[in-house]
Amino acid sequence: MTSSGAGDRASSTLKRAAERGSRRTGLRAALFLGLAAIAAIGTAFLFTRYLEAKASAARLPTAKVVVAAVNMPSATALRAESLAVIDWPAASTPEGTSSDAAALVGRVVTSAVSKGEPILESRLAAPGTAAGLAAILPAGMRAVAVRVDDVVGVAGFLHPGDAVDVIVTMKPSDASTQPPMSKIVLQNVRVLAVGKEVERADRNFDKAMPATVATLMVDGEQSEKLALAATKGQILLSLRSGADDDMLSTPGITPPVLLAGGREPERPAAPATATPAPGPKVTPVSSRHRARAPVVEVRPAPAEKQTVEILRGDVFERRDFEKESRQ
Template identity: 45%
Template sequence: MAQQKNSGSASLRNAVESSGKQSGRRAVASLILAFGAAIGCVFLVIRYLDTHSIGGAKPTVPVVVASVDLPLGTALTKEDIQVVPWPQEAAPDGAFATEADLIDRVIVAKIFKGEPITKNRVAVAGAGTGLAAVLPEGYLAVSVRVDDVVGVAGFVHPGDSVDVIVTMQPNTGEPVVSKFILYNIKVLAVGKQIERIEGSKASRPVSATVATLMVKPEEAERLALSAAKGQLLLALRSSLDQEVIETKGIIPSVLLSGVQRQAPRKPKPAEPIVKPDTVEIMRGDSFEQRTFRDR
């Protein structure tokens, strides 16, 4: 009996010890897994901060930007530009690194303050100054006189694109016609010039607006003839609209073809002509006619 009790106590003690050892192993394994997960989280956080750090140092390169808004045709000076650090991965193609490379170069497209200046937005070195430096090869600058109506009430500015409409009478006796003659023409300059009124007693000077357009030689011919023979009108285009739509032009009869006109009055019928009654009277050798009219 005593041996059975001792045997039972030993079995119970062994079971408890075995259970305690297994619980310890599970606890150690849990600690190891938790520690490994913590290390993994720390590694991911460090990697994220390295990639997306706000204040972390990123490699930069010097880039020349505009200090002020620069209109088309501007000859650059030191006051117009400055060098700023620019993120290397976002540096634009053709950017300049030093101010010396841009001094006296001419802007061929409007550049806003803080915008990088790139090679495709300045004239080549040695191209000179003024509009001649802005013109691409094969193009001409042609100026036309415009008023507030022709010039879209002053809303046409250098760098804008316009279509040109002419209104003229092709030949004597033919109807007046309006038609688009040039499309998507770049405006190089819009300015004032002083003209004198011909035939005026006081011969007082007046201010006239002149728009300078960039055209090809054949377009310059069409523009010159249209300005001499008719009236020009500039139509401002959207900067996003590059489509060219050819039109047939329009004449007054076509313009008013849908207008209801008053029917012409019918002429009054002519009153019938009533012939008078005539009586012939014979008296011997004499002959006489008498006419009687109704009263």
């Protein structure tokens, strides 16, 4: 009896342990299934939102816009292979775009256009304008070329689009004995081209670009000043900051002023002139007597005086007497 009772208790214990293990396994399985269901629902929700957003974007109205298919520098004529037509959101289409690429072939861009950028009418020269500098010159402006070297051209760091001041050193005239003077004759002048480059294609402005000619954009009056400065004097180009538009008024500088520290050198004082002694007074005569000798009026010299001081008790007297002249 004793051994059989112990066996029954052991078997019942094993049964209860097996039942508890099966319940725990069922709970884990249910938990995993619940997490999987939540993840599936979240994924479905996000995917649905994505499809809705894509469908909404596809429903936006679009318009045909001509864009640049390649990078194009300024003063470049448009060609068919350099243009492309794409769909552009109609609500954000820039003003001045075109939908016909064939109508733009042969037009000249007045400023650089990047790949994918819309071709705007405001950045095109008038129809019939030939490619080159003439296409990017505003009305009333001129393009004047000046000879430069490493010194005049700011050591090669002069690029198209920069602004410069023109400094000239020259004498007032060829026969002048005055020293030469340096003065700023033109300010904030735009550089159109350096050498044969109208625009740097690589946009690498931190490297020098040696050239022997620089083309400046000036008006008619400035072109006369620049021509005279380049012919009769020595010019120097001074590079300006891109954010500097101030116009300065300078008097110029000469070697004496430069050596005097920017001040006018002191001039030696003129010798003092002796004051003439008073002479006889000449009385002018009338026009009827101009042929005669002038009348000279001689005034007698004032008589010398002598002073005598007399003391009488507490009374003091002072008398003046004319001094007799001795013959």
